Amino acid sequence: MRFAHLMTAAVTGATLIAFTVPASAHGIWFAQRARQTALVYGVGADDLDAVKRLPMIKSVAGYDADGAPVTTSLRAAGAIPVVDSDEPVAIVAAAMDYGLWSRTPDGEWHNKGRDEVPTAALAEHNWKYAVHLTQMPTKPLPMIAGHTLQIVPVDIAIPQKMGQPMKVRALYQGKPIAGATIMTDYVNDPDEAAVKTGADGTATITLRNQGLNVLMGIYVGPADDKAKVDHVEHRASLSFVLPHLPE
Template sequence: MKRLTAAITGLILVAGAGVASAHGIWIAERWGEHGLVYGHGAEDGSYDPAKISSVKLIDEDGNELAGSITAHGDHAVLEKADDAAIALIDFDNGFYTKDANGKWHNRPKSEFPNAETAGRYIKHTISILHLHGDMPAIAPQDLQIIPLSNPTALEAGSSLKLRVLYKGDPLPGILIIPDYVNMPEQNGATTDEKGMVEVVVRNNGLNVIAAKHSVDLVDDKDADLVQHFATLSFVAGGEHSH
């Protein structure tokens, strides 16, 4: 049993950075509430709600509304007004460091002499809760996937144009994952020089589109890179979009 426990612990530590980089966040309905999901593909993982660093809500006209996150142990739900149309949430998953012995830790590189490598992993989502007209203006996030039309008005098989922005600027050369929940390893098209890309809406129901972007850090004591992972989530398909 001790050997088995040690083996499992080792696998968890080795997988640490992979888990940190592969996971995204998005809003999905859970038991009549709007839960913040932290997952990879169909996985719905536990997390520390304290890692949620920013919550913004807007109505269908782009006006900012009051909103908050309520923690429930190892997950959280969104508290919102009925007229909240879109949620923008940021989630700081912290630092993951590979020490001199090859083990991963959810702590900064500065705490480990001769550490091999380290990264900081930040998640972002634009989650469309409901939308009946055109897309309103969206407040900037470090990385975001902006739909150029209202995706909740579409059906599965429809084309949807997107723009990927990094700190407000178009980001070329970024691979899009069109169906992150059902096919998280399948990449789609790549953004052009204007950060534009066209995807096919995969589902009548929940769609989660994803992209990631890493930035190398120079002379940073805590990490060698920052990786941003962004999602756009919405429900498509007739009556499900209301």
């Protein structure tokens, strides 16, 4: 399946040197902003500068209701990046390489690998992914190229009422993975007691919102460069909106 890579943004990203908040704690997801689909970077209510981080976006993809690729891009629109497409998009996806991060014993995070921070207590490579459904699916979600971790509904029909159970599956390199963390409400309850996927890669969560739901899957995989990092953390969101009553 062809994967759309077009991204337009007349911005430059500043290198972040040190953070007291772990780089891995943040994720990306899509949400509506002023009737447009926007890419959000943050955790909980923190909606941080996603435009500055556009150069870290490695791929953007859109699909129609049949799962066929649609040319899709991200455009900086003031303070937010928004989705651009000349055709209707039922699924939009993005992958971000957030780079190498090392934590020194004083608790500071540095945007470097262990080879440059030999005193690091922990070094990791962070990847962040987002898949958003602009409409309820009528077919299984396609596997998104470049998304090492992906969270998908087990059943095609997503429950339409908050409080109802929903079964999801975590796919790592396209295969079900056990032990992945699934967060139910990443925006409103980022400190929730999350659930883990079982041997078949599935977990059952309870839908929290009669509106935007942002599920977040987290899986720590092996290092892609053992000289620089201890592991790779993959953080993948699945977002969709449950309809409210007519006004």
